[in-house]
Amino acid sequence: MIGFRALHSRNERATLRPYNRAVLVSEIGEFGLIQLLAREFGLEYPPARGVSQPGLQVGLGDDAVVTDRRDGSLIWTTDTMVENVHFLIDPAPSWHDIGWKALATNLSDIAAMGGTPHLALVTLCLPPDFQVEDAVALYGGLHECAEAFGVTLGGGDIVGAPVFSITIALSGWAEAEPDGSAAVLTRGAAQPGDVVAVSGTIGDAVAGLLLAREGRDFKTKSEQHLRAAMDRPQPRVALGLEAVRAGLRCGIDISDGLVQDLGHVATASGVGIRVDAVRVPSSAALREVFPAEAFGLAISGGQDYELLLIGPRATVEALMDASETPMTEIGDVYRTDTPHVAVVDEAGREIPLAHGGWDHFKPS
Amino acid sequence: MIGFRALHSRNERATLRPYNRAVLVSEIGEFGLIQLLAREFGLEYPPARGVSQPGLQVGLGDDAVVTDRRDGSLIWTTDTMVENVHFLIDPAPSWHDIGWKALATNLSDIAAMGGTPHLALVTLCLPPDFQVEDAVALYGGLHECAEAFGVTLGGGDIVGAPVFSITIALSGWAEAEPDGSAAVLTRGAAQPGDVVAVSGTIGDAVAGLLLAREGRDFKTKSEQHLRAAMDRPQPRVALGLEAVRAGLRCGIDISDGLVQDLGHVATASGVGIRVDAVRVPSSAALREVFPAEAFGLAISGGQDYELLLIGPRATVEALMDASETPMTEIGDVYRTDTPHVAVVDEAGREIPLAHGGWDHFKPS
Numbered sequence: 001m002i003g004f005r006a007l008h009s010r011n012e013r014a015t016l017r018p019y020n021r022a023v024l025v026s027e028i029g030e031f032g033l034i035q036l037l038a039r040e041f042g043l044e045y046p047p048a049r050g051v052s053q054p055g056l057q058v059g060l061g062d063d064a065v066v067t068d069r070r071d072g073s074l075i076w077t078t079d080t081m082v083e084n085v086h087f088l089i090d091p092a093p094s095w096h097d098i099g100w101k102a103l104a105t106n107l108s109d110i111a112a113m114g115g116t117p118h119l120a121l122v123t124l125c126l127p128p129d130f131q132v133e134d135a136v137a138l139y140g141g142l143h144e145c146a147e148a149f150g151v152t153l154g155g156g157d158i159v160g161a162p163v164f165s166i167t168i169a170l171s172g173w174a175e176a177e178p179d180g181s182a183a184v185l186t187r188g189a190a191q192p193g194d195v196v197a198v199s200g201t202i203g204d205a206v207a208g209l210l211l212a213r214e215g216r217d218f219k220t221k222s223e224q225h226l227r228a229a230m231d232r233p234q235p236r237v238a239l240g241l242e243a244v245r246a247g248l249r250c251g252i253d254i255s256d257g258l259v260q261d262l263g264h265v266a267t268a269s270g271v272g273i274r275v276d277a278v279r280v281p282s283s284a285a286l287r288e289v290f291p292a293e294a295f296g297l298a299i300s301g302g303q304d305y306e307l308l309l310i311g312p313r314a315t316v317e318a319l320m321d322a323s324e325t326p327m328t329e330i331g332d333v334y335r336t337d338t339p340h341v342a343v344v345d346e347a348g349r350e351i352p353l354a355h356g357g358w359d360h361f362k363p364s
Numbered sequence: 365m366i367g368f369r370a371l372h373s374r375n376e377r378a379t380l381r382p383y384n385r386a387v388l389v390s391e392i393g394e395f396g397l398i399q400l401l402a403r404e405f406g407l408e409y410p411p412a413r414g415v416s417q418p419g420l421q422v423g424l425g426d427d428a429v430v431t432d433r434r435d436g437s438l439i440w441t442t443d444t445m446v447e448n449v450h451f452l453i454d455p456a457p458s459w460h461d462i463g464w465k466a467l468a469t470n471l472s473d474i475a476a477m478g479g480t481p482h483l484a485l486v487t488l489c490l491p492p493d494f495q496v497e498d499a500v501a502l503y504g505g506l507h508e509c510a511e512a513f514g515v516t517l518g519g520g521d522i523v524g525a526p527v528f529s530i531t532i533a534l535s536g537w538a539e540a541e542p543d544g545s546a547a548v549l550t551r552g553a554a555q556p557g558d559v560v561a562v563s564g565t566i567g568d569a570v571a572g573l574l575l576a577r578e579g580r581d582f583k584t585k586s587e588q589h590l591r592a593a594m595d596r597p598q599p600r601v602a603l604g605l606e607a608v609r610a611g612l613r614c615g616i617d618i619s620d621g622l623v624q625d626l627g628h629v630a631t632a633s634g635v636g637i638r639v640d641a642v643r644v645p646s647s648a649a650l651r652e653v654f655p656a657e658a659f660g661l662a663i664s665g666g667q668d669y670e671l672l673l674i675g676p677r678a679t680v681e682a683l684m685d686a687s688e689t690p691m692t693e694i695g696d697v698y699r700t701d702t703p704h705v706a707v708v709d710e711a712g713r714e715i716p717l718a719h720g721g722w723d724h725f726k727p728s
Contacts, residue, residue, distance in 0.1 A: 068437060
C-alpha cells in the first residue's frame with residue numbers, strides 16, 4: 001500500500017508536533033512522519049479529495065499509485081542500501097547523500113538500459129530511535145535527485161525495523177524499435193569487432209571509500225572530489241538514452257568494477273573483451289591522491305556508475321562526437337569460445353589480475 | 365539492478381554445490397543462491413543469450429527487466445515484511461507461507477484499485493545464517509502465489525542484512541475510462557447514498573494470530589482455518605476487477621481493520637459511513653473459537669485482505685449477483701461535515717469503540 005504503515009507507535013494518530021533535534025520517529029509515529037515529510041516537500045497528506053501529484057492519476061494516500069496513461073515497454077529495477085553493509089556508519093555520509101545515492105544507483109540501472117526514468121517507490125526501514133530530522137534530510141536528498149532526473153516519487157512504505165535500510169523500486173520507459181519491441185541496452189548484445197567506450201573517469205568512488213576508512217578529514221579539493229564520487233554518484237541517464245537513439249544496443253553500468261562488469265557482458269554475449277590499460281581514464285584527483293594505485297583502483301573499483309557502451313566503431317564514435325558526456329574508447333570485442341576480459345599493456349601482453357571486482361577489492 | 369548483489373561472501377563465484385539442510389546462504393553466496401533459486405524454478409542464470417522469461421523482453425540477469433509493450437495506466441505498490449515486526453518468529457509461519465503472504469498483501473493493494481497484477485520485483489534482506497532450504501521454501505511460496513494470480517516474477521535484489529525482511533514492488537494495469545484515463549477504485553470516491561459491501565468474512569486473520577500467540581497447537585479444523593487466514597491470505601483480485609468493470613469506483617482492502625479502513629474512505633471522501641453491526645460477516649470458525657469476541661475481532665482485526673466496495677445500491681447489488689465471490693452489504697454512506705465511521709446496533713444506536721484498528725488491537 002502507498003501510505004506507509006507498521007512503524008510501531010502508540011501515537012499513530014497524534015497531531016503533528018513541531019519537530020526539533022531530539023524527536024525520534026517512534027515519538028511522532030508513522031502517520032506523523034508521513035504528514036511531516038509530505039508537508040516538507042509540498043504535498044498534503046492525507047490528500048484532499050481530487051488533489052493528485054503531477055504525472056499521477058492517483059498519488060500518495062491510496063492503496064497504490066496510478067500513473068497517467070502511456071504506451072510502451074516498461075523498464076523496472078530495484079536496489080537496496082542497508083546500514084553498515086552498503087554504506088559506512090562511521091564515518092557516515094550525510095543522510096541527504098544517502099537519499100541521493102539510493103535513488104542514483106537505481107537511476108544508473110535505468111541509464112544502463114537506455115531508458116527514461118519515471119516513477120519511484122521508496123521503502124524505508126527505520127529503527128525506533130531514528131531521528132526525524134535525519135528522515136527529513138534523507139527525503140531531501142531523494143527529492144533533489146528525483147528533481148534532477150525527472151523522477152516522480154510515488155510514495156512507498158515506512159516500516160519499523162532493527163536496522164536502517166532503504167529500498168527503491170524505479171520504473172522507466174524504453175525506446176521502441178520500428179517493430180514496436182523495446183530498444184534497450186543489454187549485456188548480451190556485444191559482437192566481435194565492436195569497440196568499448198566508458199563515460200567519465202573511474203576509480204574515484206572506491207578511492208573516496210578508502211580515504212573514509214582511513215579516517216581522512218577530506219581537506220584537499222582532490223580528496224573532496226573522491227568523497228563526492230562515492231557519496232553522490234551522477235547516473236548517466238542522458239548518455240544511456242543518447243546511446244540507444246544512436247543505435248547502440250549493448251551497455252552496462254559500472255557498479256561492481258570495470259573488469260567485473262565487462263565480465264558480465266563477455267559472459268552474456270559469449271565474447272572476449274580486450275581493454276587497453278593505458279586508455280583507462282582516471283581523474284587528476286585520483287592520480288594525485290593515489291599516484292601508485294590509480295590504475296588498480298580504476299580497473300577494479302566499483303560504484304562509479306559510469307556507463308560502458310559497446311558497439312560498432314562508427315556508431316560509438318558518432319555518439320562520442322555528439323554527446324556532451326565525456327567518453328573514452330578503451331578496448332574492443334573479439335571472438336572466442338571462452339568468454340574472458342583481458343586487460344593488456346602497451347605491448348599487447350595481458351596483465352594478470354588477482355581479482356576484478358568491487359566486493360573482493362583489497363587495499364594493498 | 366536485477367541480478368542480486370551484495371550478499372557478502374568470499375565465495376561468490378563458487379560452483380554451485382548440492383545443498384543440504386545445513387547450508388547457509390553465506391556459504392554459497394549471492395551468485396550461488398540466485399543460480400540455485402533460478403534453477404529450482406525453471407530459469408537459467410545467468411540466462412543464455414536470447415533466452416528470456418515469458419512476458420518479458422529482458423528478464424533476470426541484466427541491469428533491469430523490460431516488459432512487453434503495453435498501453436495503459438500503471439498501478440504500482442510496495443509492501444515490506446520484517447521478521448518480528450510483521451510476523452511472529454515464535455511460533456513462525458512456514459517460509460513458504462511467508463513468501464505467499466509477502467506477495468499476497470501486495471496483490472491485495474492492486475485488487476483494491478481494481479487492477480490486473482503484472483510484474484513483481486522481490487528484495488530479500490538475508491542474515492548470513494539464513495538457511496538455503498528456507499530461501500528455497502520462501503521462493504516456493506512466492507512462485508505459488510505468482511502462478512495463482514498471473515504475476516511475472518521479474519527478479520530483484522538479494523542483500524545481506526542483520527535481520528530478515530522481504531520487500532516486494534508490484535505493478536499492475538488499470539482498466540480505462542472511455543476518455544482513456546484510469547478506471548480504478550479509490551478511497552475518495554464514496555458518495556452519500558452509496559452502500560458498503562464487504563467480501564468474504566472478517567476477523568479470522570487476527571484470531572489466528574491470537575491463537576498463535578497463545579501457543580495453540582491448531583488441532584481443530586476451526587483453529588486451522590483461522591491460522592490459514594493469517595498465514596495465507598487470498599487477495600480478492602478477481603473481485604476488484606469485476607467491481608471496476610461493473611462501474612464501481614470506490615474501494616479499499618481491509619489490512620488495518622474494518623473500522624480503520626472505512627475511516628480512510630470516510631476521510632478521503634469527506635463522508636460518514638454507517639455499519640450495521642449485525643450484518644458484519646464472521647466465519648463459523650471464528651464464532652466457534654471466539655464465541656464472545658467474534659464481533660469485536662471482526663470489526664477491528666486487520667490482515668484479512670477482504671475488499672470493501674462502495675457505490676450505488678443497484679451497481680453493488682448487480683455485482684453481488686454476478687460475482688462468484690461471496691459479498692455482504694453491511695452499511696451505507698451519509699452526508700456529514702465531520703468524516704466518521706459509526707457502527708450501529710439493531711436500534712440504530714452507535715456502539716462506542718475504543719480503538720478501531722489493527723495496530724491498537726489489544727486482546728481482552
